[in-house]
Amino acid sequence: MIKTWELDPEFKYEIMKESGGEHLTACFQCSTCTLGCPLTEIIPTYNPRKIIQMSLLGMRNEVLTNPDLWVCLICQTCTARCPQDVRIADLLGAIRRIAEREEEAGKLKIESVRPSFDKAFMHQIQKYGRLYDMGLAMEYYREKEGSFFKGMMTMSKDYKKFGMRLFKKGKMGVKSMFPVKVKDREVMKKIFEHMEAEKG
Amino acid sequence: MSNRKYGYYPGCPSESTAIEQDMSVKAVFEKLGVELEELEDWNCCGAAEVEDPELVYALNARNLAIAEKKGVNIMTPCSICYYNLERSNKALKGSEELRAKIRGIDDSLAYNGGVEVKHVLDVLVNDIGIEELSGKIEKKVNVKVAPYYGCYIGRPPLTAFDDPDAPVLMDQLIEAIGGEAVPFDYRKAKCCGGPLMMTMQDIAFKMARDVLEGAKNAGADCIALACPLCGMMLDAKQEDIEEAFGIKIGLPVLYITQLLGLALGIDASKLGLNKNVVDTKPILGKVV
Numbered sequence A: 001m002i003k004t005w006e007l008d009p010e011f012k013y014e015i016m017k018e019s020g021g022e023h024l025t026a027c028f029q030c031s032t033c034t035l036g037c038p039l040t041e042i043i044p045t046y047n048p049r050k051i052i053q054m055s056l057l058g059m060r061n062e063v064l065t066n067p068d069l070w071v072c073l074i075c076q077t078c079t080a081r082c083p084q085d086v087r088i089a090d091l092l093g094a095i096r097r098i099a100e101r102e103e104e105a106g107k108l109k110i111e112s113v114r115p116s117f118d119k120a121f122m123h124q125i126q127k128y129g130r131l132y133d134m135g136l137a138m139e140y141y142r143e144k145e146g147s148f149f150k151g152m153m154t155m156s157k158d159y160k161k162f163g164m165r166l167f168k169k170g171k172m173g174v175k176s177m178f179p180v181k182v183k184d185r186e187v188m189k190k191i192f193e194h195m196e197a198e199k200g
Numbered sequence B: 001m002s003n004r005k006y007g008y009y010p011g012c013p014s015e016s017t018a019i020e021q022d023m024s025v026k027a028v029f030e031k032l033g034v035e036l037e038e039l040e041d042w043n044c045c046g047a048a049e050v051e052d053p054e055l056v057y058a059l060n061a062r063n064l065a066i067a068e069k070k071g072v073n074i075m076t077p078c079s080i081c082y083y084n085l086e087r088s089n090k091a092l093k094g095s096e097e098l099r100a101k102i103r104g105i106d107d108s109l110a111y112n113g114g115v116e117v118k119h120v121l122d123v124l125v126n127d128i129g130i131e132e133l134s135g136k137i138e139k140k141v142n143v144k145v146a147p148y149y150g151c152y153i154g155r156p157p158l159t160a161f162d163d164p165d166a167p168v169l170m171d172q173l174i175e176a177i178g179g180e181a182v183p184f185d186y187r188k189a190k191c192c193g194g195p196l197m198m199t200m201q202d203i204a205f206k207m208a209r210d211v212l213e214g215a216k217n218a219g220a221d222c223i224a225l226a227c228p229l230c231g232m233m234l235d236a237k238q239e240d241i242e243e244a245f246g247i248k249i250g251l252p253v254l255y256i257t258q259l260l261g262l263a264l265g266i267d268a269s270k271l272g273l274n275k276n277v278v279d280t281k282p283i284l285g286k287v288v
């Protein structure tokens, strides 16, 4: 049930200010996005159209805590088909970023592990300018499992067969223990610091 | 006449999980007499994990600026790198304000909009062209191929260079090398599940399973692809997917540049065919 006193009429503007969220109000609720979304075969209740509708209505809390936000594959099928050029894949990203900021401010809790994966990934770029697979996996598992030790245990279990397979093909070995780094790491630091400062 | 030199942006997996793609791209372009100059000190494009578009633009402004200084256009073999580089290119070309803002972070991000970005598949079919390629074919790669395009070749419209639902560029290459593209319906351009591989493995595996089974049921001898993340899901994880669902797939997964390289008469080891996780020997036996 929608409780009108809990609606936030500013929510749609908040989303539209976010990069990628600009086209929100163009949506005319035709459902083309949901009909073409490959996730609906796996999760029948998954419904990007509804997330947009709830955003337009101002159901801020429901939208920002919706676990479906973190399942989107960013496959762009919805964006390609939308007759109104809403760019749903980008839009969901904009909403996810608002949710992450709210979590950082202690205002809500995100159940999904995806933000910690994305953060761990970004830390590799920030530090090295390149993706360092091993560093990413170690940080992600540590965050996910709550401690370095537990993280390493789960990681070695998950990677046992897979890692061996890659090792045999020479795709994982001593070399992959160490990061490849860009020479100009100072600029990577600057880029991230600048973006951080800008987001306040 | 096509531009015979490109600034090569290999992407992060090129030295590890997708080394065979990198090897085959280099070998194919060498054979074609098209020069690739690796962009010096290139950085990660942001992949699917950097969600803030402005951060993606800043990261890629540096890559674009490196190419611009060298006076080369960019070619990349990875669909996600392509998407990030090209959407950044479009955004930066379209806004002096954005360019100035990003330039303000550091001088090395000063980009003036003078570069084009292309995916290797686009370069092969549209710049070099099927005609030139056909003239250089030395061997018939007599295989049934499921052409798998994934997401960022035909979508989103902003950066797409093929049809979103029924892409054709890889099919044209397969035909040119003497292979047969099997009917692969909507699965051609369906997501492989890659972005959820580490965070929601069950969903990622279901996505990949549909693509793998579709290829197998279509009677393919192998899958061809053009993106390292798809390679990770469909090749490196194939055994895990078989195990998770108690099914048997056993389909070799090759980068389209590996198949093309075979047709151009390049040695299999130079194309990294021993690096693919699922054994590619059954395919080698069909190169005549």
Ligand code: SF4
Binding pocket: A026, A027, A028, A029, A030, A031, A032, A033, A034, A049, A052, A081, A082, A083, A084, A085, A086, A088
């Ligand atoms: S396809 Fe576009 S217009 Fe239709 S419901 Fe989805 S976002 Fe709205």
Ligand code: SF4
Binding pocket: A033, A036, A037, A038, A039, A048, A071, A072, A073, A074, A075, A076, A077, A078, A079, A088, A089
């Ligand atoms: S981008 Fe996300 S919401 Fe859109 S079709 Fe793909 S999985 Fe569904």
